Amino acid sequence: MLSEMNMRRKTRQVSVGDVKIGGGAKISIQSMLNAKTTDVEGCIAQINRLKSVGCDLIRLAVPDEASAEAFGVIAKRTGLPLIADIHYSYKLAHMALDAGAKKIRMNPGNMRAEYSLIEPLAKRMSDLGVPIRVGVNGGSLDKRFAGLKEELALKESALECANLFERAGLKDIVVAIKASDPLVNVEANRLLAKECDFPLHIGVTEAGTLRSGLVKSSISLGALLAEGIGDTVRVSLSCDVVEEVLAAKKILMALKLRDGVDVVSCPTCARTQIDVEGLAQKIELMCAAIDEPLKISVLGCPLNGIGEGKKSDIGVAGGKEKSVLLEDGKIVGEIKNDELMPALEKLIKEKLKSKKLGKIGM
């Protein structure tokens, strides 16, 4: 499967403000605020943190009218294309549009799929050029589909709702199916991918804590993305929202679907001479927002450290008092272990600078 990766599934393209989804666009990374939408300052602080690590699209819940109003204030103040998450109420969807939402997510499991309600919303969104995401969730599936296997039920529910919007005149449709079981999630999205040309938003719902969520999301999204399925990604984690963006970026990087700084570090063992975890963590966070491809290896000993370093842009191989630094596969010096971090930081900054200049020069 991983060898067919360059064959991305063909889809129509939609625009969320200036961010394109599908139709060959770069796979975008999403997250959702967990601050209350009515807490305007809290939301703006989260949005700024998400932007600083490279989040492309941000969603806010609009559970009531006060939230819809706050949504408008936040949209104006940040100037970003924001997505409104709507449940239960068509009225709130219209209010979110009034407030400047650039995309609406609705969950057909919680909305009456009635053409008379869908039609005016669809027509208005089409006029505004605002896409809808039909987002079906394993935990809130419409009872009408209860008799089917979960993957089939999720697919049927999603397509029924998406097709209603399309029939009502809206072409700008993104579809998402999210199950909490990573294998069901893969199967449901495969079924969906075969039957439509809507761009797909992919993610595992209720994936769990950082530990559990990274495992489930990586397995499930890894399998789908490797098959060319998925146009925008959200990694749902029960923790700080920033981790969702870091995780999504790492998944896309591992599959060679995005560039960024790849920090290779060893698990440490009895041979380890330096604080591998500390150094790797610092470099990882320092470089989180960088979109340039760069491989940095941090290994605790010379055994694999020199070999990995030779395959990296920048490498360190821990030694007893001094460690070996490598650049472009060549040993460039020995540094005292307590001076390693500043030396590495300097080397990384210079390397990035030279890479960017190289690009401009081309």
Place this chain on the structure above:
Amino acid sequence: MLSEMNMRRKTRQVSVGDVKIGGGAKISIQSMLNAKTTDVEGCIAQINRLKSVGCDLIRLAVPDEASAEAFGVIAKRTGLPLIADIHYSYKLAHMALDAGAKKIRMNPGNMRAEYSLIEPLAKRMSDLGVPIRVGVNGGSLDKRFAGLKEELALKESALECANLFERAGLKDIVVAIKASDPLVNVEANRLLAKECDFPLHIGVTEAGTLRSGLVKSSISLGALLAEGIGDTVRVSLSCDVVEEVLAAKKILMALKLRDGVDVVSCPTCARTQIDVEGLAQKIELMCAAIDEPLKISVLGCPLNGIGEGKKSDIGVAGGKEKSVLLEDGKIVGEIKNDELMPALEKLIKEKLKSKKLGKIGM
């Protein structure tokens, strides 16, 4: 790929003490100590922590003669089948056998692949019933293979060494190929799996920090395990060794290759009423060593919380002051939010007790 999961690759079987690898045995979970092997108390403390979370096999580095002696002391005191990690020296491999190692790992990139050195070791190991793991690593590949594509070079190096041991009379051979690039890792192991019937130890080398390592390992091992490849697993992480075991277990659980407690929790949003992350983390750690299948959902609001709870053995759906508790898909009560954790703990313990009794009763 994920649909072919029940077809595990057929392999010969080896025994590491009483733990079987390959030939249809349960996929075992390994870790490697990062305490110095000469620090006997430190090693025993790590071993006990690893055992407490369900680690099946534990490896220790034997970089020198003092470590080989300490290895013997640790093996006697813990009574566990331990694996000795050997580089550079056949003499140390023999010393590890003297010290009671139940498996030897050697890296052909760091050992002279000479039949005259391999033969006496192979014969002795065959007599003792101790298997070897030929463990090839992207960072320390023998220069002779430098001209090949990495996946091919890794495969050729591994098979050459394994075949030498087999020719010398040792049948008990496990092979491992580890690249730090998750896609290269998948391809190299696929090539290897096709050409031999050795059981395979799989993992991503230098996978990085918890964040990066979970992503790379889950994508890579997820793809291999889903194709039936892999008989024993190590997740290499630059952090506390216990995390390696938790991660490996979660990967196997996500692929339905092991039972355990699956904590489903939501990413939290503006609708969240309770401390989802805190509750989920506590439950996850509390239940890390449990091998019974149990699904516990912790959701911040009733929106998806009731639905997920209905599909879980135990569920909680957060509410404003009180939260809904579910058991076997039915609402069993409302609990004040500050009394949730003890109530959940009690429910989980009772549920496990009833499940185990159920089993005994069968």
